[in-house]
Amino acid sequence: MTHFAPFARRTALAAAVSLLVVACSGGGDDDAGDTTDGPVTITFMSWLRNSEAVVDAFNSSQDDIIVEFQTTPSASDNYTTLANSSRAGTAPDVATVEYPFLPDVLAQGLLRPLSEDAAAQVAEEFPDAARNLVELGGETWSYPLDLAAWVLYYRADLFDAHGIEVPTTWAEYEEVARQIKDIDPAARIGATTSHDPGAIASLNWQAGARWFTAEDDAWTVDIDNDVTREVAEMQERLVAEDLVWADEDELLGQKQAAGQTWTQLAGSWNGGYLPINYEDQAGLWRVALPPSFTGEPASAGNGGATFAVTADSEHQQAAEAFIAWMTTTEEGIAARVEGGASSVLPANPDLVPVAKDVFDTSFFGGQDIYAVAEQAAAAIPAEWTWGPAQSTMDTAFRDAIAQVKAGSIPLRDIFASVQESVIGNLTDRGIAVD
């Protein structure tokens, strides 16, 4: 029966999509070529899980647009490939751009703003937390896919067996970390957040830091600030007292597989990765909001993808119709979540129930992980903005973190050099900095 359900659904929605496409092409005003006879072929580049299945579902749902899928190996290759293919004149029509990289990609002129209709749809259907990150400089640049709220995955069986409460504040986290180490010297509460630029950013976002502010045609860059230093001191203490793992990724994976890791902080997308990487721990994991600094629920963004039309695309309408299908229709979300390979929390709140229905939560003991993710998403501070030098910042962080690992400098002192690299890069590129 499982084979029939998607098929039936697919045929049923084919009509709906054609309607959508017709509706879009009716309202279009700015590009030629889409209204000619025969189907339009567009290309779509992504590394996101299940993207190929999404493309197949879209292609078989309608006859007006044929999407050709190009895969990129990982997020880190995606932006280089996008920039290079654009230079070579072979850019895909639809690109996948994570929130943190959107301003950087824009500053390279790789995207074109969404049409008025599409922008209106984004404004209408998506929450502020997502819109703030895709509406920049008076234009809307992409359709958000997921919110990627930062959450705490934890081993409920281990916490229960020892009668320990899951920490809700960072102070409790430190305390629980000590308890866990006492109970089992070969186990730790989790891995340090100080080796991954993404986790460092999420922690600072949660703590209320604002690294980038765009005001009056100039950026304010404030990576080296009091909040960040204070947060860094906590991270340093956890490592210095050996309360968290500070190993390389491969070893962290081994330890987690061996049950020596009680919690993992990651974005809501991780719900699709845990069941695949730690299959034999099915039923043992649960999800909660991340520990906060104040005791009030607080989360942050951690990754999160959006889809945009590239500057070189000659099929803006078709591209937008495909993107809208992926991010704003039940079928698009269902195709992505199908089979449990992806656990995206749709940024579009109306579609959360769809994802919830399709995603198999048995790995999480049937817990409503989407409810937790929604709660976390609602607790993301909305003021955060990403800057237009994301790849430079990322590399500067990696170089500096290597020094921290080597013990040459304390974590709290790396932010000054990262800020210097970022401001240097922005100035070199002619971007205004206050």
Added chain:
Amino acid sequence: MPFLAPFFLVFGVFTILPLGYAAYLSLFSEQSSGLGFGGARTVFVGLGNFTSVLSDADFLGSFGIIGIYCLFYIPLMIGAALVITLLLDSGLAVGGRFLQLVYYLPNVVPGLIAAIIWLYLYTPGISPLVDVVEGLSGAGWSLASLPASIVAVANVTIWLHVGYNVVIFFAALQAIPRETLEAARVDGAGQVRVALSVKLPMIRGAIGIAVLMTIVGAMQLFAEPMLLSSRAPGIDSTWTPNMYVYQKAFTDHDFGVAAAAALVFAVVIGAASWGATRARRW
């Protein structure tokens, strides 16, 4: 000389043309304005990119590092290849042909794959090698210092390429007339004496070529340190000149500066190769 046409065609399309394009790129800069959301436009900056590259401490520093690396790597590489070849040729080693293959085998592994293999071998907690080194030295494993990083990278590159030089030297040794070697033996020269006084001087030409190739290859060091940087804190993102060029082009989105740096680097490599060829004539 029409028979040279294919060479000049390929040389022109794949060497001169890209160099010309790099020279063209090096005169421009991509400039945004305001918050940057409007994209970038291309501006002519003359030699501005060259002055900014030549005054960049990271770029100059990368030459220092590659210089130290070459001083360490080249003698070690050539020395190791010579010792292995002479041992194989002396007949002291059992199964010479088999060993020759064994030494050559890593050479067919792409540098990237080799770096990934060694990445694991350099990871504490996973690698048996790290345990052995820690046990032998009594100190903790760390690739944080410059010497440690250089040794870590040179270890991979020597493992990769030593077999290539062994094959070149071995072929050169085969070309030595048998009667010369016999004459040396009749005169009472032992294996070591023959190796040092007859074989080595007679394959000087091959050694010169190998040194030249090794210099050019060593200076272009890129894939190995790029990957190993995640295990060796001593290696940052602009460790070698090629890494600097990559960083400027693909991380900082500054193709003008990257092209300028690449051209300066090409001139330096050209000068080093010329120097090596001159040295061979002495």
